[in-house]
Amino acid sequence: MQQLATNRQRQFAAALLDTTLATPPGLIGPDGELSSKRFAVYRNNVVLGLIEALRANFPATRRIIGDEFFRAMARAYAVSEPPTSPMLFEYGAGFADFVAVFEPAVSLPYLPDVIRIERAWLEAYHARDAVALEPMALAAIPNDRVAELRFSLHPSLRVVRSAFPVVTIWRMNITDGVQGSADVESDGEDALVVRPGAEVEVRLIPPGGAEFITALASGLSLTEATRCAMTEFALFDLSTNLGILVQAGGFSGYGQGESRGKTEAR
Amino acid sequence: MTLALESVALDTRPQAILSRAGVGLKAEHYRTIVATRPDIGFFEVHAENYMGAGGPPHRYLTEIRSHYPLSLHGVGLSIGAAHSLDRHHLQRLKQLIERYQPGLFSEHLAWSTHGTRFFDDLLPIPYTSETLALVTDHIDEVQNTLGRQMLLENPSTYLAFAESTYSEIDFIVETVRRTGCGLLLDVNNVYVSSTNQRWDPIRYLDEYPLAHVQEIHLAGYTREADEAGRPLLIDTHDRPVDELVWSLFEHAIGRVGPKPTLIEWDSKVPTWPELKAEADRAEAIMLAVGKRERHRAATGY
Numbered sequence: 097m098q099q100l101a102t103n104r105q106r107q108f109a110a111a112l113l114d115t116t117l118a119t120p121p122g123l124i125g126p127d128g129e130l131s132s133k134r135f136a137v138y139r140n141n142v143v144l145g146l147i148e149a150l151r152a153n154f155p156a157t158r159r160i161i162g163d164e165f166f167r168a169m170a171r172a173y174a175v176s177e178p179p180t181s182p183m184l185f186e187y188g189a190g191f192a193d194f195v196a197v198f199e200p201a202v203s204l205p206y207l208p209d210v211i212r213i214e215r216a217w218l219e220a221y222h223a224r225d226a227v228a229l230e231p232m233a234l235a236a237i238p239n240d241r242v243a244e245l246r247f248s249l250h251p252s253l254r255v256v257r258s259a260f261p262v263v264t265i266w267r268m269n270i271t272d273g274v275q276g277s278a279d280v281e282s283d284g285e286d287a288l289v290v291r292p293g294a295e296v297e298v299r300l301i302p303p304g305g306a307e308f309i310t311a312l313a314s315g316l317s318l319t320e321a322t323r324c325a326m327t328e329f330a331l332f333d334l335s336t337n338l339g340i341l342v343q344a345g346g347f348s349g350y351g352q353g354e355s356r357g358k359t360e361a362r
Numbered sequence: 363m364t365l366a367l368e369s370v371a372l373d374t375r376p377q378a379i380l381s382r383a384g385v386g387l388k389a390e391h392y393r394t395i396v397a398t399r400p401d402i403g404f405f406e407v408h409a410e411n412y413m414g415a416g417g418p419p420h421r422y423l424t425e426i427r428s429h430y431p432l433s434l435h436g437v438g439l440s441i442g443a444a445h446s447l448d449r450h451h452l453q454r455l456k457q458l459i460e461r462y463q464p465g466l467f468s469e470h471l472a473w474s475t476h477g478t479r480f481f482d483d484l485l486p487i488p489y490t491s492e493t494l495a496l497v498t499d500h501i502d503e504v505q506n507t508l509g510r511q512m513l514l515e516n517p518s519t520y521l522a523f524a525e526s527t528y529s530e531i532d533f534i535v536e537t538v539r540r541t542g543c544g545l546l547l548d549v550n551n552v553y554v555s556s557t558n559q560r561w562d563p564i565r566y567l568d569e570y571p572l573a574h575v576q577e578i579h580l581a582g583y584t585r586e587a588d589e590a591g592r593p594l595l596i597d598t599h600d601r602p603v604d605e606l607v608w609s610l611f612e613h614a615i616g617r618v619g620p621k622p623t624l625i626e627w628d629s630k631v632p633t634w635p636e637l638k639a640e641a642d643r644a645e646a647i648m649l650a651v652g653k654r655e656r657h658r659a660a661t662g663y
Contacts, residue, residue: 122523
């Protein structure tokens with residue numbers, strides 16, 4: 097049943113992305129002759145469509161390397177990892193890993209982390225909406241109770257860790273960013289990406305902060321998460337980090353009790 | 363005894379799409395539309411752009427939907443695929459329809475997925491009894507799952523299949539007869555395909571099952587050439603509607619009367635006034651043709 101159509105589409109699909117394959121037989125122009133130029137329209141549409149989707153999803157990356165380089169890199173990625181879903185705003189989950197080993201880009205070792213920030217930005221943009229905890233709501237909790245609380249992080253919250261000053265680099269290359277020179281040898285930066293309301297915000301997190309947030313995300317209490325952060329950075333400052341998270345709208349709720357069993361992360 | 367009136371949530375959103383012009387809703391225009399509430403017949407969105415869990419797209423669409431009728435246009439269901447439909451995707455469509463209550467829902471006579479791959483293009487199918495069976499099965503499944511009629515859009519095609527045994531129109535007529543689906547007549551696609559396939563576009567329209575048309579699409583195309591130097595038009599949606607397509611639209615409206623008509627402009631998106639001007643032109647044509655037809659009916663000329 098439907099064997100011919102299946103074979104036809106298998107053949108058509110394979111030749112769309114692999115330009116070394118010949119135009120499948122039976123694809124004809126109005127004179128009945130095989131037309132590679134006509135088949136090439138579909139080849140072109142597919143790849144250009146995916147390049148456009150990536151251009152829209154990764155504007156800072158494009159600005160850093162220029163449009164021509166970006167298109168070539170996006171084309172290589174699109175052919176190697178075409179999307180698996182018609183929801184194209186999700187396309188590019190593997191782009192950072194692809195770029196990390198993409199030969200022409202190896203001289204820009206920070207590029208995959210810029211892509212990770214842009215990817216986190218997109219995920220935050222489309223994430224489930226939730227009301228963020230107001231700083232006042234937290235201030236109302238008695239001090240002796242806070243330490244054992246377990247916080248729910250906002251559904252849009254993402255953390256990107258980098259050995260490069262990636263937040264600085266990203267910021268210089270967004271639409272309103274001021275382009276300048278960043279010292280890529282300077283200290284690594286970790287980013288907090290969250291969208292508590294309409295706007296996605298990207299903030300720099302101090303040392304130990306990424307570990308702290310990851311621990312909270314896994315269900316650990318404030319005390320337990322602080323301990324995790326201190327194993328990574330002995331001078332971890334709880335009040336600064338907590339302040340940043342609260343100000344950013346990074347919490348959507350809190351509760352007490354046993355951890356939710358997702359503590360294996362640390 | 364008091365009636366709990368506040369517990370009755372009335373849906374006051376405009377539902378039916380009138381025979382006016384609308385435009386494809388682009389993120390670039392969200393703020394202008396919300397701030398200025400332009401006089402326009404309806405908005406149409408690509409369903410897949412609103413399948414995220416939350417965020418600004420839903421906020422804007424909810425706000426815009428509270429003031430305008432909405433048409434939902436799928437671009438990823440892959441009705442012409444030789445494999446079965448993606449049930450998860452169909453469920454996502456169902457949820458969107460329940461949430462936004464669009465006046466019309468449409469999809470394409472094309473395929474765009476194979477195995478786990480999504481090709482982001484509307485790929486052509488041969489017109490055979492085998493593909494007719496699979497397209498009708500898929501449309502049946504869509505309409506049964508969604509609990510409503512869908513409109514099927516005629517494609518822009520760049521090539522033909524040697525194995526085709528039906529004309530495009532016979533294939534569409536038979537699909538409508540077997541499934542009871544409605545039609546979205548894309549007049550730009552008629553012009554693009556007719557040029558590419560060396561058909562007569564007027565004859566195409568005259569043979570088309572116009573009684574089933576519930577919506578019309580208009581868009582811009584790009585002109586290229588094939589290896590023999592014959593014109594090869596590409597359905598790019600990146601510029602104004604061509605003059606020849608406007609004439610063809612006028613001809614179509616003369617035959618079917620005014621219909622909800624959409625301007626599709628999806629890449630190199632223009633400013634809001636430019637886009638709105640295209641919709642105004644479509645509406646002016648529908649008014650003029652309507653007036654002419656009424657005059658003809660009244661006077662016999």
